[in-house]
Amino acid sequence: MKKYALFLVWAVFLVSCEPEPTPNNTVSIKFNINAGASALLYDTDYLVGTDTVQFTEVKFYVSQPVFSSGADVIAFNDSYFLADAAQSNNTFVVGDVGKRTIDGVAFGFGVDSSRNTQNGSKALQAFSYGVNHPLSASNNMYWSWNPGYVWMKLEGRIDANGDGDFLDVNETFSIHTGIDPAYVFINRTYIFTMNDAPKTIQIDLDVLQFFTGYNLAANPFAHPLTTGSADYPNVVAIQNNANSAFGSFYE
Numbered sequence: 001m002k003k004y005a006l007f008l009v010w011a012v013f014l015v016s017c018e019p020e021p022t023p024n025n026t027v028s029i030k031f032n033i034n035a036g037a038s039a040l041l042y043d044t045d046y047l048v049g050t051d052t053v054q055f056t057e058v059k060f061y062v063s064q065p066v067f068s069s070g071a072d073v074i075a076f077n078d079s080y081f082l083a084d085a086a087q088s089n090n091t092f093v094v095g096d097v098g099k100r101t102i103d104g105v106a107f108g109f110g111v112d113s114s115r116n117t118q119n120g121s122k123a124l125q126a127f128s129y130g131v132n133h134p135l136s137a138s139n140n141m142y143w144s145w146n147p148g149y150v151w152m153k154l155e156g157r158i159d160a161n162g163d164g165d166f167l168d169v170n171e172t173f174s175i176h177t178g179i180d181p182a183y184v185f186i187n188r189t190y191i192f193t194m195n196d197a198p199k200t201i202q203i204d205l206d207v208l209q210f211f212t213g214y215n216l217a218a219n220p221f222a223h224p225l226t227t228g229s230a231d232y233p234n235v236v237a238i239q240n241n242a243n244s245a246f247g248s249f250y251e
């Protein structure tokens with residue numbers, strides 16, 4: 001009898017030592033910020049058309065990641081990420097999609113209208129977010145004079161007169177995207193299976209592609225306040241190039 005009781009204690013001990021693993025089907029998206037095929041470097045010469053440019057700041061928001069799985073849609077409508085080329089790793093830990101096969105991935109390029117301006121349904125003042133929140137005012141991506149977020153800062157120098165330096169007038173560029181109607185979604189068909197283990201999928205961004213068909217020397221600034229601003233079409237042109245600036249997903 002004593003032996004049997006001991007065996008029971010031992011059995012309970014064994015069971016308690018082997019807890020059921022908690023299923024974790026968290027998907028992360030890693031953004032690789034490139035110029036051409038290589039990682040973007042600040043203060044380094046690149047060609048945009050025939051003009052030599054250097055980048056000094058590249059940051060952008062991603063919002064509302066959404067996954068499709070057959071007829072199911074798994075949406076993270078209140079999730080945000082701020083990518084920054086100055087960081088060595090830009091990985092957006094999105095959330096748990098469940099154990100299933102995913103067949104499509106999409107994300108908003110910018111800050112969606114629910115939180116972009118003070119008119120949004122979930123809007124908070126930028127200074128109300130904790131400093132670790134992507135939408136925090138501490139990230140310096142909030143237009144306080146016209147409340148709303150800068151979706152992307154694309155800043156640098158351009159040798160507009162081709163004399164080998166960046167010292168002449170109008171040889172800096174500063175593209176700040178924003179304004180609700182310019183918001184775009186990046187959609188990709190991409191199939192992968194979640195099987196109770198976290199997974200990171202990756203996507204490359206070639207920042208030079210933002211300037212496809214865009215005359216940067218003639219339009220080095222875009223800081224529109226409204227859709228009626230003279231530089232608003234510059235923002236639309238840049239946003240419309242976003243889909244081709246991002247590549248395909250891979251693991």
Ligand SMILES: [Ca+2]
Pocket residue numbers: 158159160161162163164165166167168171
């Ligand atoms: Ca020059």
